[in-house]
Amino acid sequence: MREAIRRAGIDPALLAIFALALACRVPIALFTVYHHADEVWQYIEPAYGMVTGDWIRTWDIRLGIRSWLIPMVMLPPVLLGHLLDPAGELHLILPRLVMAVASLGAVWAGWSLGSRLSRRHAIVAAFVAAVWVDFAYFASRTSSDTLSVLAVLPGLALVYRFRAHGGARLALGAGFLLGLGFITRFPLGPALAIPFLWAGRAEFSKAWLPLLGGALLAVLCDVIANAVMGQPPLLWIYRNVMANVVQDRSHAFGVETADWYLRVLVWEWQYIAVALVPALVLGARRYPMLLATAIAVIAVHSAIGHKEYRFVLLGVSLLILLAAIGSVDLAQWLGRGTAPRKTLAAILAIWLAASVQVAATEPFSINWGVGKAPLRAMRTVRNQPGLCGFATYRIRDVPFVSRAVLNRDVPVMLINTKAAMLATSERFDVVVTPAEHLAELPKTFRFKGCASRGKPLFEQQYCVAVREGPCTGRPGLLEYNTALRRMDR
Structure with a gap:
C-alpha cells in the first residue's frame, strides 16, 4: 500500500498529517457551535431559508450588504442534513464538517510551501497547519473569514508553484483561489494585490492573463449566485461599504484602537513568542512575499475602527506558517550534531505543546463555550x-x-x-x-x-x-x- 501511494506521487507523511488534521477538526466541528453569530444568521440561516422558505432576516440581509455566494455554498450540506434528519440538527453539523474537510487545502498549502525547501520543512509546515489551534478551531467555521483563508492559502501555494514551473493552469488556479478569497472577504483586496503583483510582474500574456482570468472566474461565481437570488452583480459590496464605512453601522458593535490586533496577539502568544518571533523572522527570509501579505492584512484591518480577531485570520495563519518553516531552520542551527529524526520530533512536539497552551488559556480559551x-x-x-x-x-x-x-x-x-x-x-x-x-x-x-x-x-x-x-x-x-x-x- 505504501509503495502504491508513493508511485502515485503522494508522500505517506502528508496522508498521515491529513488524518491528524481531521482528527483535530471533526471533534471541534461536532462540539463547538459557532465562533460568531454571523456563521449562523448570515450564512446557514439564508441557506435554511432556501430549503424551507422560512428564515430570520437580520438588518444586513435586509440592506443587501451580503453576497449570496456563501449561503449557496452552504446549501447542499444544509439541504442534505435537513432531508436526513428533518427534526434534528444535522443541517447545522454537516456544513461544519464540510468546512473541516475543505480545510485540508490549508494543510496541503503548508506542505507545498515547505517542500520547496526540504521534506522536513514540508512535514513541519503541514503538521502546524493541522494542529495549531487557529487553523483547527476556525477550520469548521461557516464564515466568510474561514472561507477566504481556505481559498487563499492554497492559492498562494499555487502562486509559488507557478513562478517555479510556469504553466497557465497553475496561474489560472492561483488566480481563481485568490479571487475567491477576495470575493468572500473583500477587505482583503489590498493584501491580495501583493501576490498578484509578485506573480504577474511584467509578464502580461504568460502571467497576468491567466491570473486575472482565474480571478474573474471567481467573481463570476459570485455574480451568478446573486443573480439566481435576483440581486444585481456586486452591488452588495457597494452597499456594504456605504453601511459600514460611510454610515459607520459596524461601530455599533465596538471600536478599538489601531494597536488592538498586536495587543491580542501578544496576549495570545505570551511567552511562546520568545521562540515564535525568531522562527518567524527566519521563515520570512524564505518567503518575504508571504510576510508582506500578512502584514498588509493586519495593517488594513488595524485602520478600520471595528475589529474582531477573525478579520485577520489570514494574516495570523500566514505568520504561523512562516514561523513553522523558520522553526526548522532555527532548530537545525541550535541542534547541530543532533540526529535529524530527533530534531524533527522535538520540533513537532514543541509546536503541539504550544498549540495546546494557546488553546487552554485566555484569550483563546473563551472560544470553546461560545454559542x-x-x-x-x-x-x-x-x-x-x-x-x-x-x-x-x-x-x-x-x-x-x-x-x-x-x-x-x-x-x-x-x-x-x-x-x-x-x-x-x-x-x-x-x-x-x-x-x-x-x-x-x-x-x-x-x-x-x-x-x-x-x-x-x-x-x-x-x-x-x-x-x-x-x-x-x-x-x-x-x-x-x-x-x-x-x-x-
Missing part, C-alpha cells in the same frame, strides 16, 4: 411536547432566534415589554428570558430550566418557561421578523 448556552435553550424549546408558539422576552442578544437552530414550523415572537407579554401570553406556550425577568411572566408559565451550566441563577441569560394548553391568536406586530424591522436589527 453553547443559546443552543441548549433552543433545544429545550424545540423538544417541548406540543410546541405551538415561541417567544423571547427581554433577551439582550437580538437576533437570538434562528429558524435553522429552532427547526420548528411555529410562530415566533419578540417581546420587550411586560405589558406586551401579559397581553399576548396566550399566543405562545414557550418563552426564553433572562433569569432576572422570570418573575414578570404570567403565573400560567412554569420554570423549565436555564442554559448556562454552572453559572448562578442571577447570571443566567437564557431560561425557558412553558405553559400548558393551546396557542390562540396571531403574532401580529410582535412576529420576529416584523419586530426586527421595527428595531432595525
Whole structure:
C-alpha cells in the first residue's frame, strides 16, 4: 500500500498529517457551535431559508450588504442534513464538517510551501497547519473569514508553484483561489494585490492573463449566485461599504484602537513568542512575499475602527506558517550534531505543546463555550411536547432566534415589554428570558430550566418557561421578523 501511494506521487507523511488534521477538526466541528453569530444568521440561516422558505432576516440581509455566494455554498450540506434528519440538527453539523474537510487545502498549502525547501520543512509546515489551534478551531467555521483563508492559502501555494514551473493552469488556479478569497472577504483586496503583483510582474500574456482570468472566474461565481437570488452583480459590496464605512453601522458593535490586533496577539502568544518571533523572522527570509501579505492584512484591518480577531485570520495563519518553516531552520542551527529524526520530533512536539497552551488559556480559551448556552435553550424549546408558539422576552442578544437552530414550523415572537407579554401570553406556550425577568411572566408559565451550566441563577441569560394548553391568536406586530424591522436589527 505504501509503495502504491508513493508511485502515485503522494508522500505517506502528508496522508498521515491529513488524518491528524481531521482528527483535530471533526471533534471541534461536532462540539463547538459557532465562533460568531454571523456563521449562523448570515450564512446557514439564508441557506435554511432556501430549503424551507422560512428564515430570520437580520438588518444586513435586509440592506443587501451580503453576497449570496456563501449561503449557496452552504446549501447542499444544509439541504442534505435537513432531508436526513428533518427534526434534528444535522443541517447545522454537516456544513461544519464540510468546512473541516475543505480545510485540508490549508494543510496541503503548508506542505507545498515547505517542500520547496526540504521534506522536513514540508512535514513541519503541514503538521502546524493541522494542529495549531487557529487553523483547527476556525477550520469548521461557516464564515466568510474561514472561507477566504481556505481559498487563499492554497492559492498562494499555487502562486509559488507557478513562478517555479510556469504553466497557465497553475496561474489560472492561483488566480481563481485568490479571487475567491477576495470575493468572500473583500477587505482583503489590498493584501491580495501583493501576490498578484509578485506573480504577474511584467509578464502580461504568460502571467497576468491567466491570473486575472482565474480571478474573474471567481467573481463570476459570485455574480451568478446573486443573480439566481435576483440581486444585481456586486452591488452588495457597494452597499456594504456605504453601511459600514460611510454610515459607520459596524461601530455599533465596538471600536478599538489601531494597536488592538498586536495587543491580542501578544496576549495570545505570551511567552511562546520568545521562540515564535525568531522562527518567524527566519521563515520570512524564505518567503518575504508571504510576510508582506500578512502584514498588509493586519495593517488594513488595524485602520478600520471595528475589529474582531477573525478579520485577520489570514494574516495570523500566514505568520504561523512562516514561523513553522523558520522553526526548522532555527532548530537545525541550535541542534547541530543532533540526529535529524530527533530534531524533527522535538520540533513537532514543541509546536503541539504550544498549540495546546494557546488553546487552554485566555484569550483563546473563551472560544470553546461560545454559542453553547443559546443552543441548549433552543433545544429545550424545540423538544417541548406540543410546541405551538415561541417567544423571547427581554433577551439582550437580538437576533437570538434562528429558524435553522429552532427547526420548528411555529410562530415566533419578540417581546420587550411586560405589558406586551401579559397581553399576548396566550399566543405562545414557550418563552426564553433572562433569569432576572422570570418573575414578570404570567403565573400560567412554569420554570423549565436555564442554559448556562454552572453559572448562578442571577447570571443566567437564557431560561425557558412553558405553559400548558393551546396557542390562540396571531403574532401580529410582535412576529420576529416584523419586530426586527421595527428595531432595525
